[in-house]
Amino acid sequence: MRDSGIKIRFPQTLVITSDGFEAFVEENSLDVSFVENDEVIAKSFLQGRMPGWLEQDLAAFLAQVKMPLSVRSSSLLEDAQYKPYAGLYKTYMIPNNHVDFQVRLEQLIHAVKLVYASTCFAGPRAYSKRGQEARKDSMAVLVQQLVGRQYGDYFYPAISGVAQSYNFYPVSYMKPKEGIVHVALGFGKTVVEGEKSLRFSPSYPRIMPHFSTVEDILKNAQRYFYALKVGDPEHFSFHEGSNLEKREISEAEEEAPVRNLTSTFIPEEQRIRDGSFPGPKVLTFASILKYNHPLPEMLAKLLEVGRKGMGCGVEIEFAVDMADDPEKCEFYFLQIRPMVEGSERFEVLIGEDEISRSFCSSGQALGHGSMEDIFDLIYVRPDVFDVTETKSIAVEISRLNGKLSQENRPYLLIGPGRWGSADRWLGIPVQWLDISGVGAIVELRNEQLQVDASQGTHFFHNITSLGIPYFTVTEGEDRFDWDWLTGLPVYEETSFLCHARLDEPLLVKVDGRSSRGVILKGGKVQRD
Numbered sequence: 001m002r003d004s005g006i007k008i009r010f011p012q013t014l015v016i017t018s019d020g021f022e023a024f025v026e027e028n029s030l031d032v033s034f035v036e037n038d039e040v041i042a043k044s045f046l047q048g049r050m051p052g053w054l055e056q057d058l059a060a061f062l063a064q065v066k067m068p069l070s071v072r073s074s075s076l077l078e079d080a081q082y083k084p085y086a087g088l089y090k091t092y093m094i095p096n097n098h099v100d101f102q103v104r105l106e107q108l109i110h111a112v113k114l115v116y117a118s119t120c121f122a123g124p125r126a127y128s129k130r131g132q133e134a135r136k137d138s139m140a141v142l143v144q145q146l147v148g149r150q151y152g153d154y155f156y157p158a159i160s161g162v163a164q165s166y167n168f169y170p171v172s173y174m175k176p177k178e179g180i181v182h183v184a185l186g187f188g189k190t191v192v193e194g195e196k197s198l199r200f201s202p203s204y205p206r207i208m209p210h211f212s213t214v215e216d217i218l219k220n221a222q223r224y225f226y227a228l229k230v231g232d233p234e235h236f237s238f239h240e241g242s243n244l245e246k247r248e249i250s251e252a253e254e255e256a257p258v259r260n261l262t263s264t265f266i267p268e269e270q271r272i273r274d275g276s277f278p279g280p281k282v283l284t285f286a287s288i289l290k291y292n293h294p295l296p297e298m299l300a301k302l303l304e305v306g307r308k309g310m311g312c313g314v315e316i317e318f319a320v321d322m323a324d325d326p327e328k329c330e331f332y333f334l335q336i337r338p339m340v341e342g343s344e345r346f347e348v349l350i351g352e353d354e355i356s357r358s359f360c361s362s363g364q365a366l367g368h369g370s371m372e373d374i375f376d377l378i379y380v381r382p383d384v385f386d387v388t389e390t391k392s393i394a395v396e397i398s399r400l401n402g403k404l405s406q407e408n409r410p411y412l413l414i415g416p417g418r419w420g421s422a423d424r425w426l427g428i429p430v431q432w433l434d435i436s437g438v439g440a441i442v443e444l445r446n447e448q449l450q451v452d453a454s455q456g457t458h459f460f461h462n463i464t465s466l467g468i469p470y471f472t473v474t475e476g477e478d479r480f481d482w483d484w485l486t487g488l489p490v491y492e493e494t495s496f497l498c499h500a501r502l503d504e505p506l507l508v509k510v511d512g513r514s515s516r517g518v519i520l521k522g523g524k525v526q527r528d
Contacts, residue, residue, distance in 0.1 A: 011147055013145070015141075024048060044117070068145075069096045069143055070093050071142075073139060073142075089139070093187075094243070095229070095236060095243065147320075154245070157257075160188035160320075161182055162182045163202065164314075174204060179201070180199055182198070185258065186225030195224070202297070205290075214272055217272055221283050230243075302333075348510065359480070360519040362478045371439065372507050374410050375501055375504075376412070377414065377500045377501075379413075380393060391424055413435060441468060
């Protein structure tokens with residue numbers, strides 16, 4: 001790697017080892033193994049008393065640090081090499097700017113307790129059961145200074161991102177092992193929860209199929225970003241998403257990161273010009289991707305070093321602080337974890353006859369192998385699908401998933417858009433717990449929801465880590481037999497879903513070398 005001029009830094013960090021978690025649980029005699037409600041679990045942990053020695057250490061740290069802080073998990077199972085629990089535990093961000101030191105300390109302790117509590121929440125439990133983990137988890141906590149700068153009442157980094165050493169969707173000259181990077185303005189919640197972000201190959205940063213035309217750029221560019229509200233320390237809270245506010249790019253046009261990373265749409269010319277001109281601003285990251293900025297090359301090198309050092313694929317979370325000059329930026333290394341890639345230890349052959357006989361085939365399928373244990377299909381009914389009702393659809397899926405999981409019946413889940421996205425306008429916003437019993441997933445890209453395939457999110461990471469076959473089906477390119485599917489007798493129906501059950505299992509095959517996958521029809525159907 002050439003001398004990039006970018007400073008590589010690590011945020012100031014305090015590690016609370018798992019000894020602190022175990023001492024806290026033991027001293028408070030906490031046993032929530034039979035409690036299923038996450039709120040009840042959290043309340044039990046919040047009522048506990050922090051060990052005196054740990055509270056003293058936290059106070060000593062806080063006396064030296066007055067920047068905003070991230071309080072995040074680092075459990076034993078979370079970073080396991082082959083079944084990492086990505087994003088299943090809680091992270092809290094605190095402004096750490098109250099005038100009263102005792103209030104700052106109480107807020108930090110409160111956040112640590114909530115991270116401890118998330119060890120016992122339903123999501124990690126379901127993932128452990130699916131991954132057949134019998135080990136008891138233990139939680140360490142990272143208290144980390146947040147990367148970024150304050151702009152008015154808000155604090156945020158110029159860029160947050162996730163770099164992965166394996167690209168599941170290579171195009172053009174790209175090769176899978178050259179990796180992929182997802183970046184967003186502001187905090188990384190945009191990336192890891194599947195909202196609109198920008199993805200590029202660090203080896204070919206100018207090749208971006210989803211930014212190939214002006215229309216594509218306007219449609220796919222990030223329009224919102226997350227920033228930490230620091231201007232009102234008296235009204236801090238710990239509810240879901242507390243203090244992180246979703247801001248429009250347009251309302252922050254005068255702030256340095258937005259100025260440095262946006263281009264300008266010129267309506268009368270129907271073109272997008274790099275730089276600041278009169279007109280609407282579009283977040284293109286052109287200053288990073290188009291003008292030989294050293295960041296992409298540096299990310300490629302870090303992925304290579306990480307792969308060699310850990311002996312497996314890796315995923316790196318990072319943030320970039322940027323002053324007025326984009327060339328004078330600082331790269332912050334936040335976290336590195338193992339990334340499970342498709343195993344190709346045995347050959348899977350998919351013939352043309354199987355493609356022609358299948359009810360679903362895809363050229364963008366993830367996984368490797370074959371399975372014949374799926375008798376159940378759950379699909380979003382195309383006749384009643386409404387993008388404004390995706391949250392309601394997620395609730396219905398969760399209910400059916402619970403029933404099938406209790407019966408130990410893996411199922412095929414089919415629906416439009418990006419599964420697991422926090423942005424309900426991009427797909428069905430399910431979380432892992434909502435689909436914990438799934439056997440295989442089909443993501444449909446059609447006229448209603450034609451978004452980039454899922455990748456880079458914690459949800460997606462857990463799907464691939466468990467080896468769950470994942471099919472992205474693009475209308476007009478791949479094969480999907482709606483007539484066969486909707487012709488199946490209904491086993492159970494909800495407002496937005498259909499559940500069909502077969503007498504003979506589906507055959508699911510994925511060739512990880514070619515990313516080709518097929519799902520062959522099962523036999524007779526069962527009626528309720």
